[in-house]
Amino acid sequence: MDYRKEIDGLRAVAVLSVMFFHTGFSFFSGGFIGVDIFFVISGYLITTIILKEMEAGNFSLIQFYERRARRILPALFLVLFISLPFAWLWLIPQDLKPFSQSLVAVSTFSSNIFFWISSDYFDTAAELKPLLHTWSLAVEEQFYFAFPILMMFTWCLGKRWVVGLLSGIFLFSLLLADFWSTNNPTSAFYLLPARCWELLAGSFIAFYSTSSLRRDVRLCISEIGAFVGLSLIIFSIIIFDNETPFPGLYTLVPVVGTVLVILFAEPATVVGKLLGHRSLVKIGLISYSAYLWHQPVFAFAKQRIVNGPDIYVLNALIVLSLVLAYFSWKYVETPFRDKNLISQKKIIVFSSVFSLFFVVTGLIGNYSGGLPDRMKEKDNLTGIELPKINNGWCFYSIDTISYLNTGDEGTACWIGDKSSDIRGVLFGDSFAAQYEPLWHLAAVDAKVSVNSITTNWCYPSVNDEYTGPLASRAFSQCLYNRTYLAENASSYDFAILSGDWGDVLKQGKLEGTLRLIQSLAPTLKLIVLMASPKQFDFDIMASFKKSIFLDTNFDVSRAPHVKDYLTLNAHKLLKEASDKYSNVLFVDRYSMFVVDGRLSDVTAENIPFSLDGAHISIYGSKQAAETFLKSSQFSEIKERLR
The missing domain is CATH 3.40.50.1110 (SGNH hydrolase)
Structure with a gap:
C-alpha cells in the first residue's frame, strides 16, 4: 500500500496525547483517547494489507502472523528485558509480585485479561504499574488472531457479506461497550468484546478505500472532512477526563474523528500538511516504541521518587521516552522487519525463547511472593494489614x-x-x-x-x-x-x-x-x-x-x-x-x-x-x-x- 506520511503524523498525535495525559497535564485530561486513535489506524492499515493480498489470492495466515511477530515482539521484549533490573532494584515485594504476574500475561498476550481480573477493592494506583499499557497490545493481538481467520472463512461469500457480518459485530461491540461503560466499566475498558468495534471502524475505511465505491472528492470537501475530524480528536483530548464513560458512545467522538482524518486528510489539505510535518512524522515513525517505553519510564520514576516526580522531571521523562524510542526503532524494530537480516526461522526461535524466559521469570517472581528476601530486616513490620x-x-x-x-x-x-x-x-x-x-x-x-x-x-x-x-x-x-x-x-x-x-x-x-x-x-x-x-x-x-x-x-x-x-x-x-x-x-x-x-x-x-x-x-x-x-x-x- 502507498505510504501516507499524514498517518504517521496522526500516530504522533496519539502517542503524545497518551504521554502528556500520564504527566497529569490538565490540558490533556482526555489524552487516553490516543489508544483509540491507534486502534482505528491499526484496523485500517492491517485490513488494507489483508484485503489486497486476498484479492491477489496470495494471503497467508502464517506470513500474516510472522509480520505481526516482527512488528510487535522485538521492541516489546527489549522493554520487558530492560525493565527487569529496575523492578528488582526498586519494587517492594507487594509491587514486584503483580509486576511478575503481568510479565507472564504480557508474554501470552493476555495482559488485558490480567489487569481486568486484578483490578479490585485494594488496587494499586494505575500509574505505578510498569506494564499496564500493554493491555492495548493484548486487545490488538487477540483481535488479529481471530480477524484474518474470519476473513478467510467468509471471503468466498463476497465482500458485501463480509462487510455485513463485520457490521453486525461492530454494532454488537459498540452497544456492549456503551452498556458496560456504566454497568461494568472495568470490563468495558480492558476486554476485546467492548473494544473490537474501534478496530473494525478502521477496517471499514479499508473496505471503502479498496472498493469501487471510492470516489475522488473536491479539495474543499476534503478540507472540511479533515478539519472536522482533527477537531473531534482535539475536543476529546481537551474535554474528556477520567469521569467520561469509556469506551461507550462517547468514544465515537475520537473514533469518528480519526476515521474522517484518514479518509480526508490528503497531502494537499491543511490538516494533511500539518500532520505531514517532518517533526510529527518522525515521532509517528517511533510511536510504537514510544508507547512501549513511556509507561515503564514513568512508572519506575514514580516508584523510585517516593513523593512523586515534579513537572520538570516529568518533562524530562517524556524526552527520555522519545530518545529510547528512537534507538529501539532504529536498532531493534527496523532490523527485525527485514527478512533478509532475520529469517522466519530466527524470528520463531527468538519469539519462543524470550516468551519462555519472561514466563519463567514472571512465575518465579509470583510464587516467591515478590522476592521478599530483598527487603531489609528493619522493613519487616508487623500489623501492616487490615484486621480481617x-x-x-x-x-x-x-x-x-x-x-x-x-x-x-x-x-x-x-x-x-x-x-x-x-x-x-x-x-x-x-x-x-x-x-x-x-x-x-x-x-x-x-x-x-x-x-x-x-x-x-x-x-x-x-x-x-x-x-x-x-x-x-x-x-x-x-x-x-x-x-x-x-x-x-x-x-x-x-x-x-x-x-x-x-x-x-x-x-x-x-x-x-x-x-x-x-x-x-x-x-x-x-x-x-x-x-x-x-x-x-x-x-x-x-x-x-x-x-x-x-x-x-x-x-x-x-x-x-x-x-x-x-x-x-x-x-x-x-x-x-x-x-x-x-x-x-x-x-x-x-x-x-x-x-x-x-x-x-x-x-x-x-x-x-x-x-x-x-x-x-x-x-x-x-x-x-x-x-x-x-x-x-x-x-x-x-x-x-x-
Missing part, C-alpha cells in the same frame, strides 16, 4: 475472602471484655473494621464487650444504598447486616458507627447514615461516630516501605491529600448531626492521631498510621488507641456507659 477475619480479627471481607459465606457468620465477632454485660456493636464497612484493634483495647479498658459487624462497602445506613458494586457478595452480606442491626439494636447498650465518609458524601448517600442515627438514638445509651483517618491521594505505607527499601528519607508532609477535602466536609456534617442528640458523640481525629501534642499522620517512630492511603493498619489502630485511651472523649464515653 482470617488474621485473628473480625472484618468480614467477603469480597476478598472466597471461603466466607453470606449470613449470620458475619454478625458475631466479639472484641474487648467478652465477659461484660455492657454490650456494644461496631458497625460499618472496612473503615469501621480498621478501628477493631483500637476498640478492642478501649473496650478492655472500659470493661465492655463489642460485637464487630463489618463488611466491604457497607457503610452505616438504614436502606439498601451501597457504595460498592451491587453484583458483589458483599452487597448481600451488607443487607443481612443492616437487617440484623434493625432487629437487634435493642439488645445493645451502645453503637459505634464508621464508614468511608468522604466516599459516602461523594455518592450523595450520607442521608442514610443520618436516618440510622435517628432510628438508633431512642434505643441506645450512646452512639459513637468515628472520624475517618486522613485520606491521601496514594498509598502512604507503600511509600514508607519504599523509602526504607531505597534508603531515602520519608517525609509525610509532602504527601498530597486532595481527597481528604470531601472527608473533612463529611466530618463537619456528622458533627452537626451529633450535636442534635444528647447521646450521640462524634470522635474526631484529635482524639486518635496525635503525637507530641500535635495532630500527626505518623506515629512517634515516623511510621504511617495509614495502611494504604485510606485505611489505617492494625499497627496504626493500636498506636491511635494510645492517644484515644487518654482522650477526654474516651473518658466521656466510659462515664456515659456506667
Whole structure:
C-alpha cells in the first residue's frame, strides 16, 4: 500500500496525547483517547494489507502472523528485558509480585485479561504499574488472531457479506461497550468484546478505500472532512477526563474523528500538511516504541521518587521516552522487519525463547511472593494489614475472602471484655473494621464487650444504598447486616458507627447514615461516630516501605491529600448531626492521631498510621488507641456507659 506520511503524523498525535495525559497535564485530561486513535489506524492499515493480498489470492495466515511477530515482539521484549533490573532494584515485594504476574500475561498476550481480573477493592494506583499499557497490545493481538481467520472463512461469500457480518459485530461491540461503560466499566475498558468495534471502524475505511465505491472528492470537501475530524480528536483530548464513560458512545467522538482524518486528510489539505510535518512524522515513525517505553519510564520514576516526580522531571521523562524510542526503532524494530537480516526461522526461535524466559521469570517472581528476601530486616513490620477475619480479627471481607459465606457468620465477632454485660456493636464497612484493634483495647479498658459487624462497602445506613458494586457478595452480606442491626439494636447498650465518609458524601448517600442515627438514638445509651483517618491521594505505607527499601528519607508532609477535602466536609456534617442528640458523640481525629501534642499522620517512630492511603493498619489502630485511651472523649464515653 502507498505510504501516507499524514498517518504517521496522526500516530504522533496519539502517542503524545497518551504521554502528556500520564504527566497529569490538565490540558490533556482526555489524552487516553490516543489508544483509540491507534486502534482505528491499526484496523485500517492491517485490513488494507489483508484485503489486497486476498484479492491477489496470495494471503497467508502464517506470513500474516510472522509480520505481526516482527512488528510487535522485538521492541516489546527489549522493554520487558530492560525493565527487569529496575523492578528488582526498586519494587517492594507487594509491587514486584503483580509486576511478575503481568510479565507472564504480557508474554501470552493476555495482559488485558490480567489487569481486568486484578483490578479490585485494594488496587494499586494505575500509574505505578510498569506494564499496564500493554493491555492495548493484548486487545490488538487477540483481535488479529481471530480477524484474518474470519476473513478467510467468509471471503468466498463476497465482500458485501463480509462487510455485513463485520457490521453486525461492530454494532454488537459498540452497544456492549456503551452498556458496560456504566454497568461494568472495568470490563468495558480492558476486554476485546467492548473494544473490537474501534478496530473494525478502521477496517471499514479499508473496505471503502479498496472498493469501487471510492470516489475522488473536491479539495474543499476534503478540507472540511479533515478539519472536522482533527477537531473531534482535539475536543476529546481537551474535554474528556477520567469521569467520561469509556469506551461507550462517547468514544465515537475520537473514533469518528480519526476515521474522517484518514479518509480526508490528503497531502494537499491543511490538516494533511500539518500532520505531514517532518517533526510529527518522525515521532509517528517511533510511536510504537514510544508507547512501549513511556509507561515503564514513568512508572519506575514514580516508584523510585517516593513523593512523586515534579513537572520538570516529568518533562524530562517524556524526552527520555522519545530518545529510547528512537534507538529501539532504529536498532531493534527496523532490523527485525527485514527478512533478509532475520529469517522466519530466527524470528520463531527468538519469539519462543524470550516468551519462555519472561514466563519463567514472571512465575518465579509470583510464587516467591515478590522476592521478599530483598527487603531489609528493619522493613519487616508487623500489623501492616487490615484486621480481617482470617488474621485473628473480625472484618468480614467477603469480597476478598472466597471461603466466607453470606449470613449470620458475619454478625458475631466479639472484641474487648467478652465477659461484660455492657454490650456494644461496631458497625460499618472496612473503615469501621480498621478501628477493631483500637476498640478492642478501649473496650478492655472500659470493661465492655463489642460485637464487630463489618463488611466491604457497607457503610452505616438504614436502606439498601451501597457504595460498592451491587453484583458483589458483599452487597448481600451488607443487607443481612443492616437487617440484623434493625432487629437487634435493642439488645445493645451502645453503637459505634464508621464508614468511608468522604466516599459516602461523594455518592450523595450520607442521608442514610443520618436516618440510622435517628432510628438508633431512642434505643441506645450512646452512639459513637468515628472520624475517618486522613485520606491521601496514594498509598502512604507503600511509600514508607519504599523509602526504607531505597534508603531515602520519608517525609509525610509532602504527601498530597486532595481527597481528604470531601472527608473533612463529611466530618463537619456528622458533627452537626451529633450535636442534635444528647447521646450521640462524634470522635474526631484529635482524639486518635496525635503525637507530641500535635495532630500527626505518623506515629512517634515516623511510621504511617495509614495502611494504604485510606485505611489505617492494625499497627496504626493500636498506636491511635494510645492517644484515644487518654482522650477526654474516651473518658466521656466510659462515664456515659456506667
